Amino acid sequence: MPPLPGNPRISKDPEIVTGQPRITGTRISVDLLKRNVAAGMSEDMLLRVYPVLTKEDVKAALTFGDETQKA
Numbered sequence: 001m002p003p004l005p006g007n008p009r010i011s012k013d014p015e016i017v018t019g020q021p022r023i024t025g026t027r028i029s030v031d032l033l034k035r036n037v038a039a040g041m042s043e044d045m046l047l048r049v050y051p052v053l054t055k056e057d058v059k060a061a062l063t064f065g066d067e068t069q070k071a
Contacts, residue, residue, distance in 0.1 A: 009060035021064060023057045026050075033061040 003011045003024050011024040021030040028050055036046060043058050 004064075007060055007064055009057050010064045023053060023061060026052055028053065030061045030064055033058060037062065 003009065004021070009024050010021050010030060012019055012021050016022060017027055017029050022028055023030075023033075033046065036049075041049070043055065046058055047053055047055065
């Protein structure tokens with residue numbers, strides 16, 4: 001599945017993590033990252049725990065989550 005319009009770092013595919021928005025090319029969901037941040041994880045800690053991610057990936061996930069809550 002191609003990335004979502006307006007956010008190339010986020011993708012949805014019904015065959016991967018039950019269709020939840022995720023970081024493109026991974027199985028790491030936006031929801032997982034948001035829950036980890038809510039639990040107190042810093043961006044640096046996320047990048048250590050999920051070394052496949054970049055700072056831009058984390059920012060895109062958090063921004064995507066914020067945008068969907070506003071809609």
